[in-house]
Amino acid sequence: MNKKPRSLIRIIIPVVLTLVTIALIVWPMLAGGQYVVLDPKGPIGASQRDLIVISTILCAVIIVPVLILSAVIVWRYRDKPDNKAAYEPNWSHSTKAEAIWWTVPIIIIGLLAIVTVRYTYDLEPSKPLAHEKAPITIQVSSLDWKWLFMYPEQGIATVNTLNIPADRPVKFELTADSPMNSFWIPQLGGQIYTMSGMAMTLYLQADHEGKYWGSGANFTGEHFGEMRFDVNATSDEDFDKWVAEVKQSSQELTTEGYNALAEPGTSNVAYYSAFPEGLFQNIVTKYVVDGQSAHSKHGTSSEASGAIQNATDTSNQDEDKSAN
Amino acid sequence: MLEGLKEFASEFFVTGDPLIYGAMVSIGITMIAIVAVLTYFKKWGWLWRNWLTTVDHKKIGIMYIIASIIMLFRGGVDALMMRLQLAMPNNEFLNPEHYNQVFTTHGTIMILFMAMPFMFGLFNVIVPLQIGARDVAFPFLNSLSFWLFFLGAMLFNLSFVIGGSPDAGWLSYPPLSELSHSPGVGQNFYIWGIQISGIGSLATGINFLVTIIKMRAPGMRWMKLPMFTWSVFSTCIIILFAFPILTVTLALLFLDRFAGAHFFTLDLGGNPMMYINLIWMWGHPEVYIVVLPAFGVFSEIVSTFSRKKLFGYKSMVFAMLIISFLSFFTWAHHFFTMGSGADVNAFFAVTTMLIAIPTGVKIFNWLFTMYRGRIRMATPMMWTLAFIPCFIVGGMTGVLLSVAPADFQFHNSYFLIAHFHQVLIGGVVFGYFAGLYYWWPKMFGFQLPEKLGKWAFWTWNIGFYVCFMPQYAVGLMGMTRRLSTYGWDTGWWELNFVSTIGAFLMGVGFLFQVAQIADGIRKYKTLKASADPWDGRTLEWSIPSPAPEYNFAITPRGDDIDEWWEEKERRAKGIYPPEQPLEPIHMPKNSAIPFIMSSFWFVAGFGFVFGWLWMAILGLAGVGICMIARSFSYDTDYYIPVDEIKRTEASLRGSV
Numbered sequence: 001m002n003k004k005p006r007s008l009i010r011i012i013i014p015v016v017l018t019l020v021t022i023a024l025i026v027w028p029m030l031a032g033g034q035y036v037v038l039d040p041k042g043p044i045g046a047s048q049r050d051l052i053v054i055s056t057i058l059c060a061v062i063i064v065p066v067l068i069l070s071a072v073i074v075w076r077y078r079d080k081p082d083n084k085a086a087y088e089p090n091w092s093h094s095t096k097a098e099a100i101w102w103t104v105p106i107i108i109i110g111l112l113a114i115v116t117v118r119y120t121y122d123l124e125p126s127k128p129l130a131h132e133k134a135p136i137t138i139q140v141s142s143l144d145w146k147w148l149f150m151y152p153e154q155g156i157a158t159v160n161t162l163n164i165p166a167d168r169p170v171k172f173e174l175t176a177d178s179p180m181n182s183f184w185i186p187q188l189g190g191q192i193y194t195m196s197g198m199a200m201t202l203y204l205q206a207d208h209e210g211k212y213w214g215s216g217a218n219f220t221g222e223h224f225g226e227m228r229f230d231v232n233a234t235s236d237e238d239f240d241k242w243v244a245e246v247k248q249s250s251q252e253l254t255t256e257g258y259n260a261l262a263e264p265g266t267s268n269v270a271y272y273s274a275f276p277e278g279l280f281q282n283i284v285t286k287y288v289v290d291g292q293s294a295h296s297k298h299g300t301s302s303e304a305s306g307a308i309q310n311a312t313d314t315s316n317q318d319e320d321k322s323a324n
Numbered sequence: 325m326l327e328g329l330k331e332f333a334s335e336f337f338v339t340g341d342p343l344i345y346g347a348m349v350s351i352g353i354t355m356i357a358i359v360a361v362l363t364y365f366k367k368w369g370w371l372w373r374n375w376l377t378t379v380d381h382k383k384i385g386i387m388y389i390i391a392s393i394i395m396l397f398r399g400g401v402d403a404l405m406m407r408l409q410l411a412m413p414n415n416e417f418l419n420p421e422h423y424n425q426v427f428t429t430h431g432t433i434m435i436l437f438m439a440m441p442f443m444f445g446l447f448n449v450i451v452p453l454q455i456g457a458r459d460v461a462f463p464f465l466n467s468l469s470f471w472l473f474f475l476g477a478m479l480f481n482l483s484f485v486i487g488g489s490p491d492a493g494w495l496s497y498p499p500l501s502e503l504s505h506s507p508g509v510g511q512n513f514y515i516w517g518i519q520i521s522g523i524g525s526l527a528t529g530i531n532f533l534v535t536i537i538k539m540r541a542p543g544m545r546w547m548k549l550p551m552f553t554w555s556v557f558s559t560c561i562i563i564l565f566a567f568p569i570l571t572v573t574l575a576l577l578f579l580d581r582f583a584g585a586h587f588f589t590l591d592l593g594g595n596p597m598m599y600i601n602l603i604w605m606w607g608h609p610e611v612y613i614v615v616l617p618a619f620g621v622f623s624e625i626v627s628t629f630s631r632k633k634l635f636g637y638k639s640m641v642f643a644m645l646i647i648s649f650l651s652f653f654t655w656a657h658h659f660f661t662m663g664s665g666a667d668v669n670a671f672f673a674v675t676t677m678l679i680a681i682p683t684g685v686k687i688f689n690w691l692f693t694m695y696r697g698r699i700r701m702a703t704p705m706m707w708t709l710a711f712i713p714c715f716i717v718g719g720m721t722g723v724l725l726s727v728a729p730a731d732f733q734f735h736n737s738y739f740l741i742a743h744f745h746q747v748l749i750g751g752v753v754f755g756y757f758a759g760l761y762y763w764w765p766k767m768f769g770f771q772l773p774e775k776l777g778k779w780a781f782w783t784w785n786i787g788f789y790v791c792f793m794p795q796y797a798v799g800l801m802g803m804t805r806r807l808s809t810y811g812w813d814t815g816w817w818e819l820n821f822v823s824t825i826g827a828f829l830m831g832v833g834f835l836f837q838v839a840q841i842a843d844g845i846r847k848y849k850t851l852k853a854s855a856d857p858w859d860g861r862t863l864e865w866s867i868p869s870p871a872p873e874y875n876f877a878i879t880p881r882g883d884d885i886d887e888w889w890e891e892k893e894r895r896a897k898g899i900y901p902p903e904q905p906l907e908p909i910h911m912p913k914n915s916a917i918p919f920i921m922s923s924f925w926f927v928a929g930f931g932f933v934f935g936w937l938w939m940a941i942l943g944l945a946g947v948g949i950c951m952i953a954r955s956f957s958y959d960t961d962y963y964i965p966v967d968e969i970k971r972t973e974a975s976l977r978g979s980v
Contacts, residue, residue: 016786034815037733037800051730059720066687070712073691077630079698088696092633101688102639105681109723113674116727120670123729125663179500180596182661182736186802190732193662195597196499197590200663217736219493219806221500222420287590 036186036213041233042205043129044189051119058112062104125192126201128169135169135203138162139280142174142181142194142216144264145223150275154243157253159261159270163242166209166233172202175284177262181224182217185231191217199284206233226266246271253279338488341422343405348485377914379463380873384470385448386767389760391474392442395433396834398481402430404831407791411824413812423808424491425510429484431494436518437477439614439748442756444473444528446617447556449767450759451532453864453871454550456541456880461534463912464960465527471922472524479929480517483510487933490514493806495603496577498588498596503581509933515578516929520922522570529563532556541863544882547641550862551627551634554641555620558648559613565652566609573602582932597662604655612651615747616644618755619686622708625762626690627886628858629705630697636689637885643682650679660728661735669728676726683719687712702858703777707758710785714750718743721796739799742792749788757837765853769870773851776840784833791826794819855977861886868976874909874964877973906970908963915960921950 040046076085128135139150150157164170174183176194184191188204206212216227234242253261253272258279261267276282338344362368375383405426409418418426452460460466483489490510492501501511536557540549549557577599579585586594627634634640653675660669690712699705721743725734734740765771798819803810810816844851856865863880864871866888884890891901928943930936 013782013786016790035797035800036802037737045733048729048733051727052724052733055724055727055730059723062684063716063720066691066716067713070691070716073694074699074709077694077697077699079700083698086696087631087698089632091696092635092637092693094692097692098636098639098685098689101685102681105684109677109681112677112723112727116673116677116729117670119727119729120673121666123732124666125732179497179505184736184802184804186733190729191661191735192732193659195662197595198663213802215802215804217804219424219500221492221505222424225420225807225809 040187040189041210041212042188042207044123044204045187047119047123048190051115051123054115055112058108058115062108123190125190125203127203128171129203129205131169131205133168135171136165137171137173138164140172140174140183140194141280141283142176142178142183142220142227143262144178144220145216145227146261146265146267147183147216147227147229148258148261150280151243152280154247155274156243156246156250157272157275158246159267159272160227160229161232161269161271162214162229163232163234163239164206165236165239166206168236169203169205172204173280174200174202175280177283177286178264179220180218181220181227183214184217185212185214187212188231193218197284197287199280206231209233209235209238221264223266247273249273255279336486338485344485351485372916373914376919377467377916379459379467379912379914379918381448381452381460381463381466382767382871382873384466385445385450387470388441388445388448388473391477392438392445395437395441395477399430399433399438400831400834402426402433404827406430407824407827409808410810410820411817412821413810413814413817415809418808420808421491424493424806425484425489427806428490428493428496428514429480432480432490432514432518433477434748435494435610435614436521437473437480439752439756440521440525441473441477442760443559443614443617444469444525446621446756446759446763447528447532450763450864451535451553451556452539453766453867453875454553454862455536455539455544456863456876456882457535457539458875458909459912460531461538462531464915464918464954465531467915468918468921469524469528469531471918472527472925473521475922475926476517476519476521476524476929479520479926479933480513482930483513483517487513495607497603498577498580498599499590501577502589504589511581512578512933512935515574515581516933519571519574519578520925520929522567522574525563526567526571529560529567533560533564536560541880541882544887547638548882548885548887549641550885551623551637551640552617552620552862555616555618555623555644558644559616562609562613562616562648562651566606566613569602570606573599573606578932582935600659600662601655604658605652608655608658609651611744611748612647615751615755616647618711618752618759619644621755621759621762622690622711623693624862625704625708625758626693628762628860629700629702629708630694631700631859632693632697633886634689635692635695636685639685640689643685646682647679650675650682654679657726657728657731660731673726673728673731677723680719680723687716702761703772703774703781704758704762704858706778706781707754707761710781711750711754711758714746714754714788718746718750722747734799736804737799738795738803738805741805742795742799745792745795749792762858763864765857765869766864767870768848769853770844770848770851771853771857772840772844773847776836776843780833780836780840782833783829783836787826787829787831787833789826790829791823794823794826798823856888861889863888866891868973872972872976874911874969877906877909877969878904906966908965909969910961910963912961913959915954915957917950917954917957921947921954924950 037045037052038049040049077083077087137152139152141148141150146160147162148157148159149162172183172192174192174194175198176196178196180193180195182191182193183202185204188206189202192200192202194200210233212231212233214229214231216224218224220227250271250273253275255276257272258276337348362371375387378384405418406423409415409423448460448466452458487509490496490501490506490513492506492511492514496511496514499505501514536549536553576585576587580587580589580594586592588594588596588599590596623634623640654672656664656668656672657676660672721739725731725740725743734743761772761777798816801814801816801819803814803816853869855868857869858865863882866880867876880887894900924943924946926943927946928940931939931941931943
């Protein structure tokens, strides 16, 4: 092979790779995008960011030297007539060396396992957050293809928009009246699936006022991409003001209204001044067959499971509809 | 009558999409062209006798690889369509419904109809040659496995012009894949396409397990087995345990859809969670199924092209067997965020990250195989070297994903997409390409032109990083997978645009490979390969290229790990093995039954897809008749006489 194209390739490759790296880091910042996962605004998100950083460092401890080592080895032992490096075609075993590279990954993975297990228990989504203020409860239902948020304490409901008070834990109770979706507000913390027949619990908290990105993360069919919502974290006063405003200026969500809403289709942002009592529990227990308990053990709060038993009777009427 | 026919046709064929009309026309033209060429050159008999009815493992392997490359093209076109759609915000190139179909078929095809057959192709071509065998343990079953795979894949592919493609994702979670949410026939195509080819995969797993256990050359004890064969062995163990789960899962889903059962629907006591558990009990081991043979390929290549013994043979074997065992303890990490509780999540997080240990050891062993070696930069070695950093980084992001609470942030995002493409392309695709380049001379008897191969290598590799590195970033920016479009306000478009450029670069790399193969075929006379073009180490390099149908004129011995290398050393010292007389070779006869039987499976599958019971019964009856016919065929083998072996050997050896 002649020399010219080879040396050209050697120049082009690093240039391209460098450009890509720069593009990677700089462009999104220029465009106003942000690494939301690495820029948390609440305690859960912050712990998860820390965990991501710790585990990345632990992994980097081993992979960075290995990457350098591979480059050095490939360079040093390439097949060149003038290469003076040692050549030992039969050297294929060294107990000492192999003991080292069995041990090092075991230690690193061992450390990572300890960190992971600790954080797994700490960050169990249904574990209440320590805070002087009592949590506010919000019931979340994923529908085809919109999010329904109900505020049982305030008696209001919204679609595709979420208002929460800042600096106060939020207890999300989640279910689905459609294929399973996943509820994700990256800056506040990791996602959790919404599944029909189950009520899940997820505690999150916003430390600061602001507007955060939220979306459905699990594919649920045609318009799943439109299941995004803004999370408005406001002061307690502003939150109460907003609740009062919704109470005054919006219509009530009736049972018929809910059934229409649950039909497959997209929806704009909507506000409701009231919603049928026990609607969330009805959605959860929609499929409960008489004499059987709902699949409600995992991550369910005790109130929700209590409600499931109470609501069993009312659920039967919905069942015929859902069977199609 | 005519109206009825029109109505039927409008439902039967996919209509209304110009892209699909274009595809229909090009499929029609290609079909006509193939038929015309075969007829003009009078090649029908040749096709039937030499290929469609063959039981020769090498030819079956070649057919697997050709089918796989065609599927790589189709899955690749799907990928480019997705990347085009995502290149700009609010793009309307594909509507959401069409987009969902495209990503579903992309995933299904790449895993099941590209990676699996490519792997089986390499198994078929190489394993018997490496262990000094004349064929696989069950040659008839081998041919049947191929045709089941091929016709299953064709049934699946038919969906995009007839009836409509599946659109519930490549793992088809219920209730999305149930009749209530996917009333069309697309999901039935998914079930039957995979089911039919899956039976073939299971049979291949059993076949190679038995081949490796029973048909090794004399002297080849377990700890003398070539590393690729070891990787095939550990893969087949996983296949043996994982594929029956897939078969049952799909059968239950079919019963839900076809017979109104409720295994996976919440009403009447079913549960979608059961499906998700089952599908991942198959699905996660499946990724180790496809990656372990690639590890085997790398081991062979690293050793050959460093002109050095593989470092830490026993560690390598041990690591591979541990991986195949641990692969069954990882499935729940696919639903860390489903609220299984801290105990379950902690357990599966740890069992998942444990796999990094044996994998890391393998990487060290490859590095130290090169250490104090002499590394030649031929294309197979280049793909191997590209694999190492790519897999190290992909493996690390995999470990990050296994950290359960951190996975709450990564799950379902583009970070995950970038991770698994990095391990599946960097590990599996690079590995199979390396294997294809490495064994190409053994399969076809000529070398591929290296220059075009290097162009292909660099465009593929640069394209890969340009495509997938931005996806890690956009995942951290909150972009979720399977989105068909997004707005300007998200700040995602620049990274997506870069990613699309990378995808097209990879497409260009594929075209270079096609050009390379075409160029090689055109000049094959000048590129003729010797028996041992790479200065190889294992037994397949001791016989002519391409291998004669009986592989070894005289059964070889396998006393050493690198038997052929040792043999060459002995010969250099003037020690030659004692002359052995040739004996007639016992070989299996070709059979048309596998092809016909699989065609009946295709008919049955098509009947089930459309719910035409008469057609399904007809197909199954045909399958039954084929089985009976086979059980009454007694004349299934023959002997190659010594004269003919002498003639073949003389002509093959003479030409090298």
